[in-house]
Amino acid sequence: MRVSDQIPAPARTNSEALLRWVLKADALVTGANGIAYLALAGVLTDVLGYRVSVQHAVGAFLVVFAIAVGVIATRPVAGRAAVRTVIAVNVAWVLLSVVVLGAGAVEATTLGRVWMAAQAAVVAAFAAIQAYALKPR
Template structure:
């Protein structure tokens, strides 16, 4: 396992991802029913998505504050974010749900934001260094 000294870009990207994931997770988990009406998306889908995001946010916050990170762990975060983007787009294209215009905008907007975070984390990973002596 390769340990890395996270670059400032990686650390800030993980912090931003943790904040966004935690805030979105709380919003979706606590307001699934009213958001369901606005977005035209099933309340259960919104609640489960919110609940999934909360432990993810905690892991990101822990990683952002760790002195050393596993390269594999950072790649796992990037992969999870890219999977979230693909699943979000698949949700809209699948016909499984018929979201409102606001719901489509929400799904696309959060997918774009997560994609940008994955890209920032990737570039932050590339700027990270293997500490001397390890």
């Protein structure tokens, strides 16, 4: 691994500090969302309309992804390839959310559809900030 492919732990530039911050925020928000889907699936079904099985599957994925992002964010050296993977997964989440919403592929209440769109917007913002902060300056 080349030095240019690494982001040193002690943030030496504003973009490195921003990247670490947005990765940590992504991990926290994603983890909280995943835990909510796992722990509150019955309650959220009434509110959002998503099936419990969908919430459990999505919640498990989100918890695992949040742990991975948290590890990347707190490593002494965060590899650029790992951060690019986080960005790619976030972009895939946004695109899949748009497809699911457009196709009506998941049963949802109006609030559930609004929630799905809001999640996609937040994840898109995370991906955009991560990509911006990763750019070499």
